[in-house]
Structures are given as structure tokens and as C-alpha cells.
Amino acid sequence: MIKRTLKTFLAGKLDPQELQLLYRSFDVIGDIAVIRVPEALRKKNRIVAEAVMQANKQVKTVMLQVSPVSDEFRLRKLKWVAGERRTETVHKEHGCVFKVDPAKCYFSPRLSYERMRIARQVQPSEVVVNMFAGVGCFSIVIAKNSQAKVYSIDLNPDAVHFMLENVLLNRVHSRVAVIRGDAKSIVQKSLRNCADRVLMPLPEKAYEYLDYALLALKPAGGCIHYYAFEHARKPEDPVEKVKAKVTEKLRSLNFDFDFPSQRIVRGTGPNWVQVALDIQARP
Helix, strand or coil: CCCHHHHHHHHCCCCHHHHHHCCCCCEEECCEEEECCCHHHHHHHHHHHHHHHHHCCCCCEEEEECCCCECCCCECCEEEEEECCCCCEEEEECCEEEEECCCCCCCCHHHHHHHHHHHCCCCCCCEEEECCCCCCHHHHHHHHHCCCEEEEEECCHHHHHHHHHHHHHCCCCCCEEEEECCHHHHHHHHCCCCECEEEECCCCCHHHHHHHHHHHECCCCEEEEEEEEEECCCCCCHHHHHHHHHHHHHHHCCCEEEEEEEEEEEEEECCEEEEEEEEEEEC
């Protein structure tokens, strides 16, 4: 969040109208801050970046996000603004360490609560399939907090490179199997009917891949952690909109199901939110 101390650092450098234009939040990944600055303030990028570093002493590099998250790897274009000229860092969370390059791999520190929320549900004897693992955060937090076996899949070769490093760094190589490829084909070829639990932390692809998450579950069924982006204006309920879409698909596939948990994870834009559904599904 933009803290009062940051506004204090900027008070003499930006006028009140400019301060009002600033986005209210930014990401801190390890010692790198990723900021967004409105077009009207782009000439003040350096001033904002230096204030971020003054207000957050752990930050050594400030990058400007110059494009939205896009393409199949969910990357955003970043431009160096201040501090050390690098994009690789080490992020610490829940007793785990993650090497990551946010210019090459998708990573969100805002999903920290979700990672632990799911890890606490996993039983020691479970088999987990993570269909969109990124640099391995969900998988490693689960493995560090249980004795579960995790199949950790991602298509991005850079993400897989860091995931392999992170599995070794966190000493969970005996429990996390890193697999590079498309989750659809991996599940079809190698991971049918093996999982007690499936993770789908890629909202753009979750609905399209839901059939394959169900295919990965054991014959008796299991739990799917499903994420979606949803648009909703008042009085619409974004969670109910996501549940309606998922319900229609599960019924068409002849699955019984219920939703033991559902929540709004975070806001992502005007009238847009990220929704998490825990789905207990049975053929």
C-alpha cells in the first residue's frame, strides 16, 4: 500500500492533485518494488521511485510496470527506474525462499494468504496436482507444511528453471516433482485419476482447463482450488457469478459437487475481482 510515510516523502515534490493520481498499491517482490504510475505523472517516475525506496528500506530496485499482465505466461513489461539494475530477486514467505525474475515469470506476493490457506488443508498422505505452478510457490509451501506429493506443472521454461532451483533451495525435491509442459497434455498422458487435490491458480485458463482438473482427480473425487477473474457491478455478486458458470459446467460433465469455501481474494480493477472457489467434486 502507499503508506502515509510515502506521501510524506512526496508531499514537497508532487502537488496535491498529483498525489491524488497515484495508484494506492504496488508490489514488493523480495527487494524489488514494481510500481504503476499514471500517464500524467510519467515525468515524475524517478521521484516516485526514490520515495518508494526511502519509505521501504528493504527495496533496492524499483521497476515501472509499462504494460498489463498478458500472453500465455502472464508477463508484464517492466522498465528500470531507480536502484540496482536487475530483475532477479529472492522473496521470502511462510518460511520458504523463492528465487524469481518478475520480468520473466509471473509472481504475485498478494497470493501469500492463499498459498498458506490451501497448504493448511492438505493432509500428509495426499497427492496434489498444481496445473499452473509458476516458480513453485503453492507447491513448495504445501510441501514444506505437509508430507504430500506434489506434481508441479508449468509451461514457461523460465518459470520451470526457477522452480527447479526453488525446490532445491527449500529441500522439498523428494516431494515436489517439477514438470514442464501444458497441463492438459500432462494430465492426459501421465496424471489421470491420481490426485486428491488439484490447484488452478491461473484465472485466465481455469475454466478452459476444468475438464482436465476433474480428469486428474482420483475415481472417488477430490478437491479443486479454482480461481477466476469476474466483473460485477452493484448489486451483482461476483462469487455467485463464478459459481453459476462452474455449476453449469460440472453438471454438464455429470459431477456431483459442493463449494465448501468461496472468497474474494482481491480487487484487480474497477468492478473486477479475483475469486477463489474450493470445489469438492465427485463423479
